Amino acid sequence: MEIIRVQSAGFCFGVKRAIRLAKEVADKYQDKNIYTFGPIIHNNDVVRELENKGIRIADNPEVKESVIILRSHGIEKQILEKLKKNRNIIIDATCPFVKKIHKCVELLTKENYFVVIIGDRGHPEVKGIKSYAEEGNYIIIENKKEIENMEINKRKLGVVVQTTQETENYLNICDELLKIKGEIRIFNTICDSTSIRQMETMEVAKKSDIMIVIGGKHSANTRRLVEISKLYCREVYHVENEKELKEDWFKNKKVVGVTGGASTPDYIIDKVIEKIRRIK
Amino acid sequence: MEIIRVQSAGFCFGVKRAIRLAKEVADKYQDKNIYTFGPIIHNNDVVRELENKGIRIADNPEVKESVIILRSHGIEKQILEKLKKNRNIIIDATCPFVKKIHKCVELLTKENYFVVIIGDRGHPEVKGIKSYAEEGNYIIIENKKEIENMEINKRKLGVVVQTTQETENYLNICDELLKIKGEIRIFNTICDSTSIRQMETMEVAKKSDIMIVIGGKHSANTRRLVEISKLYCREVYHVENEKELKEDWFKNKKVVGVTGGASTPDYIIDKVIEKIRRIK
Numbered sequence: 001m002e003i004i005r006v007q008s009a010g011f012c013f014g015v016k017r018a019i020r021l022a023k024e025v026a027d028k029y030q031d032k033n034i035y036t037f038g039p040i041i042h043n044n045d046v047v048r049e050l051e052n053k054g055i056r057i058a059d060n061p062e063v064k065e066s067v068i069i070l071r072s073h074g075i076e077k078q079i080l081e082k083l084k085k086n087r088n089i090i091i092d093a094t095c096p097f098v099k100k101i102h103k104c105v106e107l108l109t110k111e112n113y114f115v116v117i118i119g120d121r122g123h124p125e126v127k128g129i130k131s132y133a134e135e136g137n138y139i140i141i142e143n144k145k146e147i148e149n150m151e152i153n154k155r156k157l158g159v160v161v162q163t164t165q166e167t168e169n170y171l172n173i174c175d176e177l178l179k180i181k182g183e184i185r186i187f188n189t190i191c192d193s194t195s196i197r198q199m200e201t202m203e204v205a206k207k208s209d210i211m212i213v214i215g216g217k218h219s220a221n222t223r224r225l226v227e228i229s230k231l232y233c234r235e236v237y238h239v240e241n242e243k244e245l246k247e248d249w250f251k252n253k254k255v256v257g258v259t260g261g262a263s264t265p266d267y268i269i270d271k272v273i274e275k276i277r278r279i280k
Numbered sequence: 281m282e283i284i285r286v287q288s289a290g291f292c293f294g295v296k297r298a299i300r301l302a303k304e305v306a307d308k309y310q311d312k313n314i315y316t317f318g319p320i321i322h323n324n325d326v327v328r329e330l331e332n333k334g335i336r337i338a339d340n341p342e343v344k345e346s347v348i349i350l351r352s353h354g355i356e357k358q359i360l361e362k363l364k365k366n367r368n369i370i371i372d373a374t375c376p377f378v379k380k381i382h383k384c385v386e387l388l389t390k391e392n393y394f395v396v397i398i399g400d401r402g403h404p405e406v407k408g409i410k411s412y413a414e415e416g417n418y419i420i421i422e423n424k425k426e427i428e429n430m431e432i433n434k435r436k437l438g439v440v441v442q443t444t445q446e447t448e449n450y451l452n453i454c455d456e457l458l459k460i461k462g463e464i465r466i467f468n469t470i471c472d473s474t475s476i477r478q479m480e481t482m483e484v485a486k487k488s489d490i491m492i493v494i495g496g497k498h499s500a501n502t503r504r505l506v507e508i509s510k511l512y513c514r515e516v517y518h519v520e521n522e523k524e525l526k527e528d529w530f531k532n533k534k535v536v537g538v539t540g541g542a543s544t545p546d547y548i549i550d551k552v553i554e555k556i557r558r559i560k
Contacts, residue, residue, distance in 0.1 A: 167459065170458070171455050171458055171459075174454070174455075174458050175451050175454075175455065178450070178451055178454050178466060178468060179447065179451075179468070180468060181468055181470070181472065182467075182468060183465065183466070183467050183468075184465075184466045184468070185463065185464075185465040185466070186458060186463070186464045186465070186466070187462075187463050188458060188459070188460060188461055188462060188463075188464070190461070192461065
């Protein structure tokens, strides 16, 4: 029996990288207080795993002389400055795609563009992004409706987009902005990790006799992976962990495909694959 | 009786300016051969009027030691260089809005953008615009269909738009381009002269007891002015020239509004207004 694991299954590149960096830090700075600034990801298993390695969560920039890990969403520029001033060692695990957005906002500001951030106001990534713009020289837009009621009378607009925005919403907003007579400079900074995961899942499903999709039963993006798998593979099972696997599913199967949703940690995918190997 | 003339009636700013410059040139260089490079506008009356002032049409860059008037559409860079080399005196009547597009293309090329020109391939304005891009570093797109069948794998796109493009077509094309992961810098160079003429016509129609709309009976943009006028004024007449005016239309009218389509020369509008004054 061959097992094919979808390469992009589970956490995205940025989250995986942040968790890896955090673990390295735990090993390197065993004599220091180590914090992530905010939970590294909204997944209790992962937060607990880091806690076991001595990494706690800080949410106050007053913390001093510790090791601070910046999570993949990034952090507000002013808070970062405060943390540095307080003689903390900063481990920057900000996703490189998010960092690129910070750079775009700085560039646009320097070149006198009025900055438009397409994204969710309350999201930590967007709070981080806006902190690189100048007060009064940026706007956050969540949807097309907002912009229809707005008067943007600037002649040079610079646009960036939160990494997890839907392309449809981004296009609808841009359509309104494109009507200004002047210049609009758009950085499409949407990250493809979700659509890449879906495409790769489709490719693996085509080759597999059975597909195992791992993720929360209520997770919308995991359920989408189940739907996609069903289009290309006869037998598809949605499980939350290795305990739900049943031996008889794998009888007479030559190729098993394994994929996982965005909130499924690698070690759960690993455990599922191990269990399938043992069944064989 | 008060007569209100719609300010933007008739030729757009760029065409009016080109004709004015041509007439000035005719007075200044009476001892020289004077040419417009291509007909200054597709209106025989105007071309004939300039001919009477000694201005002929050239279409060959080999012309030498003459005065050459560049029409409002602009001209290809290479032809302009040739004309200069042939010791011609160049009178640049290129519309400033078109010249701005040339500058945008030069800027985008210099800053390593791949240039996308939204416009009609065969139109002289677009031929002029593309001559400011580098060979192999630009593309002309007429409609959304074309771009769907195209693979644009550039990461830095710079977009300019022919002045007379419809906003709808421009937005549809941009929607496809906006999907690239990278940067897109768009100069919305559509000229508002048509929509401004319509808005001003509406404003004048609101105040008038009678509206006279001047322009070809088959001219689509003139007929649109008739429709708009009818929404706001009880009595609207569409005429091609002053001969069609009838005295009894103006009985008991206090305010007369006068507007004209994009191909209606000023002097025809003037003659209509004169005749109305005489009726009064």
